[in-house]
Amino acid sequence: RKEVEQDPGPFNVPEGATVAFNCTYSNSASQSFFWYRQDCRKEPKLLMSVYSSGNEDGRFTAQLNRASQYISLLIRDSKLSDSATYLCVVNKEGFKTIFGAGTRLFVKA
Amino acid sequence: NAGVMQNPRHLVRRRGQEARLRCSPMKGHSHVYWYRQLPEEGLKFMVYLQKENIIDESGMPKERFSAEFPKEGPSILRIQQVVRGDSAAYFCASSPSRVTDTEAFFGQGTRLTVV
Numbered sequence: 001r002k003e004v005e006q007d008p009g010p011f012n013v014p015e016g017a018t019v020a021f022n023c024t025y026s027n028s029a030s031q032s033f034f035w036y037r038q039d040c041r042k043e044p045k046l047l048m049s050v051y052s053s054g055n056e057d058g059r060f061t062a063q064l065n066r067a068s069q070y071i072s073l074l075i076r077d078s079k080l081s082d083s084a085t086y087l088c089v090v091n092k093e094g095f096k097t098i099f100g101a102g103t104r105l106f107v108k109a
Numbered sequence: 110n111a112g113v114m115q116n117p118r119h120l121v122r123r124r125g126q127e128a129r130l131r132c133s134p135m136k137g138h139s140h141v142y143w144y145r146q147l148p149e150e151g152l153k154f155m156v157y158l159q160k161e162n163i164i165d166e167s168g169m170p171k172e173r174f175s176a177e178f179p180k181e182g183p184s185i186l187r188i189q190q191v192v193r194g195d196s197a198a199y200f201c202a203s204s205p206s207r208v209t210d211t212e213a214f215f216g217q218g219t220r221l222t223v224v
Contacts, residue, residue: 006151034212043200043215044152087151097142097213101151 023088134203
């Protein structure tokens with residue numbers, strides 16, 4: 001089993017739709033969690049951290065479920081510019097950052 | 110404040126040659142991470158370094174690959190005797206402290222093509 005697993009997609013959604021991605025992790029000792037966004041052939045950039053209490057940033061909501069060992073990202077009112085690959089990131093053992101393979105999202109007009 | 114700088118952006122090497130990839134972290138950052146991304150795949154951790162120290166190299170292939178982060182100058186990822194399977198994007202990231210405490214910032218990557 002991979003340490004971090006994501007549905008690779010692609011998710012094809014129309015503009016304005018709500019879309020959700022899940023990511024599961026295998027190490028219960030994982031300490032911190034992030035969602036990164038990677039545009040085609042570009043470097044990953046931090047989208048948001050994921051806190052135990054859940055957090056929201058505009059149209060984006062991230063949640064963590066430690067009991068079930070998954071994190072989620074919800075995007076409301078999708079825009080064309082949201083088209084990208086979304087990477088789930090889990091830190092374990094202090095500094096070994098594990099990236100998921102990413103979920104590809106295509107938002108269409 | 111310049112971000113993480115990687116060079117070259119694109120590198121073409123023939124099989125058997127050496128590839129040297131450079132990464133200058135953001136100012137004030139003393140932690141450097143290298144990742145490899147194969148086409149259509151996710152990022153894979155290779156190595157984590159601090160100045161003059163390799164902290165975790167559990168993701169590095171056992172042969173042909175090495176990394177350093179000297180006291181002065183950029184971090185270097187060195188691949189000896191490259192093979193076609195080494196063709197990938199290599200990303201460097203830096204952070205001011207251990208990455209659990211803060212986000213890591215990525216360079217634009219070096220795309221290595223082995224012909």
